[in-house]
Amino acid sequence: MQRYSAFRLALEALRGHGGWQPAWRDAAPKDRYKVVIVGAGGHGLATAYHLARDHGITDVAVLDKGPLGLGNVGRNTTIIRSNYFTAPNIRFYDHSLKLWENLERELNFNVMVSQRGSLNLAHSDGQRDLFARRANAMRLEGVAIEMLDKDAVKALCPLIDVDNGRYPVVGGFLQRRAGTVRHDAVAWGYARAASARGVDIVQHCEVTAIPREGARAMGVETTRGFIGADKVVLAVAGHSSRLAAMAGFRLPIETHVLQAFVTEAVKPLLDIVVTYGAGHFYVSQSDKGGLVFGGGTDGYNSYAQRGTLPMAEEVHAAGITLMPALSRLRTLRQWGGVMDMSMDGNPIISTTPVENLAVSTGWCYGGFKAIPAGGTCLAHLVATGAPHPLAAHFGLNRFETGAVIDERGVGPHPYLH
Amino acid sequence: MLRITCPHCGPRDEIEFRYRGDASLSRPGPEDDAKAFQRYAYERENPAGMHLEWWLHVGGCRRALKLQRDTASHVIGGAGEP
């Protein structure tokens, strides 16, 4: 792998950038691999990287029906955080945060992890109590979090109208280690690092069938021919149900669209991530200067990677209510990503009814921040056959036993999540 | 934005309706065991294509309707009463 550095950049500048090599090998598929990972998104690529790095398994192919990294890893609002409530979730997501903190040096690729802090707002005493409860859960797990009162919120983010007419702000909590990451770069960085360790990244290779022999998958049938595999891994976000159907089972997953928006680039306006739960609105400013923001899901099953008008109206109204100064700022683009909504709002990193087929799905709208830990844990499951201790609660059997994790208490109705 | 034709009220914007999920599932009965209910409550075909689904016209007549909709293209095949 060609190492990136300021020195290399200066050198290439002198010679017209003619010496840069491809970031990853665009491989043609071999006949057989030890592990075939379907889906070259954040989780698929991170899993390949960790199989190679942690377990020495490099006979791995990552297949994607299109170019890598154009699913949810390239469509999300780039937020990383670990402010969960249940202890197993706090541990898992905080492990992810720790991996993010060193990812640039790990991958030799600047994914621009920006630990600028993430603020959640409370609008009543009752909500503040709930935040305190969550913050205390985090503190008991050794994760730093601060409660802020109204004045501290105002001081931290003057754009917020703490006295707004609908849901005035009484306080909030701030996780300073949370922040944002340059999302596309995560896919590229993992692809480059995995490729350098010998993983084949096969783009434009769509899986069309998963032939089985008894309880085992033989490999995958693709638009570029059959590829045999000792183990098959599905990491295809909103398309998990379709791939599972090819392998002959159903998942507790519905596919829903989550929308996001970006404004024109402006000079620094907002230095932290702000989440306005009462208005289903969250926002941060990218390094390029655009405000990146989003809202809730559309509320019905959809595979359409695009936005809708009612959601645009709702999200922008919430934005102005919270931050009146945004009113004259202009939104450039609106888009949607297809989410694999699980029935308890928590991910599934699990073995399946097909013996040698593992799945990473159910990330709902929180998959991006989990990429480093998700890749670590899925690689562990694939390599060892046993769940990683941090992801032991993400098994598929929880729906049968009742050990669901439903942090938000919404129940098996993704359209309400 | 979906425009859904309610059999009672005519074409209306999606925001008047509440989605209620897969209409091809039927609830198991008193004789059925937890496994059957587990399938009903959790497991979904979740197709990328034509999907039979329930919508409640909560912003109108409050009647339920069964809609055939392509989840990938949003082309609506038809709507009818339960």
Place this chain on the structure above:
Amino acid sequence: MSPHRIAGRDQGAPIRFSFDGEAIEGRAGDTLASALMASGVRLMGRSFKLHRPRGVVTAGPEEPSALVTVVRPGRRDVNLPATMVELFDGLEAHSQNRWPRLDLDLMSVTGRLGSLFSAGFYYKTFMGPQGAWERLYEPLIRRAAGLGHASTEADPDSYEIVHAHCEVLVIGSGLAGLSAARAAGEAGRRVIVLEQDRAFGGGALVDGALESWRSSTLAALSAMPEVRMLYRTTAVGAYGHGVVAALERVADHLPEPEPFQPRQRLYVIRARRIVLATGAVERLVALANNDVPGVMLATAARAYVNRHGAAPGRSAVFFVNNDEAYAAVRDLKAAGIAIAAVVDPREPTPIAAEAEAAGLPVLFGHEVTAVRGRRSVAGVRVRKRGTMQERAIACDLLGLSGGYSPQTQLAAQAQLGTAWIEAIAGFAAIGPSPDAEAFSAMIPAGAAAGVFGRLEAARHGAAAGARAAGLASDPAQPPAEAREPAVPPRRDGPIMPLWEVRGRGKAFVDLQNDVTADDMRQAAREGYRHVEHAKRYTTHGMGTDQGRTGGLVGAAVLAAAQGREVSAVGLSKPRPFVTPVSFGALAGAETGAHFKPERRLPLHGWHEAHGAVFVRIGLWLRPLVYSGGDTSWGPVVAEARAVRSGVGITDVSSLGKIDVRGRDAAAFLDRIYANGFSSLSVGKARYGLMLREDGIVFDDGTTSRLAEDHFIVTTTTGKATEALEHMEFHAQCVWPELDVRLANIADHWAQFAIAGPRSRAVLSRIVAGLDLSNEGFPFMAAGEAIIAGVPGRIFRISFSGELAYEVAVPAGHAAFVWDAIMAAGEPDGIRPYGLDALNLMRIEKGHVAGSELNGQTTAADLGLGRMLKKKGDFIGRALAGRPALAAADRLQLVGLHPVNKARRLRNGAHLVSAGEPKRSQGYLTAACMTSEGPHDWIGLALLEGGHGRHGERMIATSPVHDEAIEVEIASPHRLDPENARVKA
């Protein structure tokens, strides 16, 4: 007159404005760009990354370079294309992205170091040490990036969203659009025409030969009452099913909106058919220094001359690869601008040859290799194609035309296809698709569909309009010729696809984001070969202009770097919005206090007049305590004590109320609730528990049977909407065979709880038709009665743990009945109590509420497991029995109190044991000061295996408050566990 104005052109009245503080005079009808041009200003901005000097390139919304900030009192708008800013008296505009000044920008050092700032340079450096990104690199990058400084003040203007319906929506008012509108209008259809410009006509506005057609067509359209024409209105998004969003800039051309006038208006248009007549946008050619002020698209130069009488230069070179562009050359020449050369890489075509014969210096088979000049074009270098020998030609304007790209963004959004059309070297909208009826309902016409030529576009538009109107061909129609422009058919020779001329110097494919052809090649070299990868890696096409002038050019360079055709590489997916849309317009009027509807109780006014402190719960405003603003515990405890010792009244009208009738009403409720209702006698109420199908508690409430086939269900306030839908869904979809009908009566009935040992005495004074004695109307009785003369319902139920009644009356009589109860209770000292006292009393009694019904608890967790029916089906029956839902270490409801009773309990605290201080074993769900001791605290909690841990001592810890206090676990039912009081 300014030497940059063209003599003899109509000039509007003078208008004063300023640019970077300098006072300038423009003319009515000018845009900021034309006014600056006419006063000799060329340098209008600095580029995003390299801070290179930039001038105006286009005459429309596709402008990549001339972006300005416009300041009005209390208002600041950034990144506006000067081409779209209409001049008004007193306009104050500023350049952007420069420091300290536009002409002396010290940040332009980045331009000098430009070779370092190649595509994706930031991914390859700034990688450590940890923390350096946030503290050092990121702040520098953020400050250097961005364009204008956005306002940090609230916006004084208003916005509105309006809904419109039509049979035919025509987007664009050029030759195709107006022709389509006329055809549809003459067929009697309801038509809406959208035009982004301030005038209708599109290309006809800059073509003198079309003026009479334009005015006669507009006259015909204005005579059609069913045709509505909207100008300054851009279709910004197509959402399928015939829905289009359009932004009208109502008052942006004024110093400020008129009174009661919105600044902008978002139209949500529902159309049966859409004619897409959005035309085409000219594209640039990548060549060295193609960003120097004075390099302009040929059509733009023509527009400034013909529409504004502004001279884009004095001596022009044109570099064109198509015949359309010769119209611009001719018009500039006619306006007295010297044509130094027309550089055309093609062999002579008939039109080009005619131009040469008419005296224009055309250099066939030549190409421009570079632009000379730094802040303004000083000349170009030209060579014969295939040779190396260059020569310089002096000029101050380079008119570029690399062809025209159909504007197909809306077509792609509506899922219509696009196809490569060789004859125009571009992607055009094709269609209508087979799905058109069902989804896109869109018919592309004219240049958007790849049909170039004036007559051809008009005819294509007319046909599209007729088709949209549902006409095949109508013989009764007068001959179409009368409606067509009097121009000859198109006889243009072929375009020569020409994307780039390789030379020395930066050749931009995206002027706004400073992306060069070399950047595209580097992206390809590094493996970012797909157009979406290259876009994200280089930022090509991601600016406010969405790369409309250079998008295809960049894609072509990317394709060439891989030895592929641009038609195979394609364009990145266009998403809404076609042009940027303000937050204000998308939000409309529903912001601030109007963001969500606010629900008020029928007695809101009374509560307010009696000192209620309100709390916002969901959409509701509910009285928390009647204290005149005091939010300490004192008034709350006083209210609760009043109830416990005498009588109080509280407004519970926000509860969900559902009227359930039908032969199978009882059977239906048996299935909806986990406990049974068919066994409930008429005239009785029962506490009911609803589960979700997964076995978790969904909601609770009391349900009363008024007749064999008639029940009144109440739900919690928080779940009122969901519970109603849950019941409606099951009644209509799951058990349609049951004879049951539901009516939502939540808003029709006001409901009050009258609680306390004196409640019977008080109510007895005003209730008629019902024996309220303990025998006549025992605990859990329900019945109809006349209350203060108003027919209503009375339920003997209690949330407080005291003898209590709930009274329901039609909401319109709420104030009358409430006042009557207050009057009747005066001798007993009745007082209103709020939500805090209500909550306090239910904690003392150990009743569960929303914080325990949190979507995670089972009936057994809450100590209500015995309520589940042993026989018969109900929602949640099967899955409630799963093993993990019966595990011994589940979080179970307990009561607790501090060992030192006066220590405050924190609602956010967790329970830990002294031996394991870091492991949460549960958490408090409710805490309050009691009505008993002077300052005693009690709480409820969910605790691992809590049912078996009464009497145990634990620590309630709240690290965020730095508190840890010792507590004792107890039964949640502290007050009157035998229920003697409620039955008294």
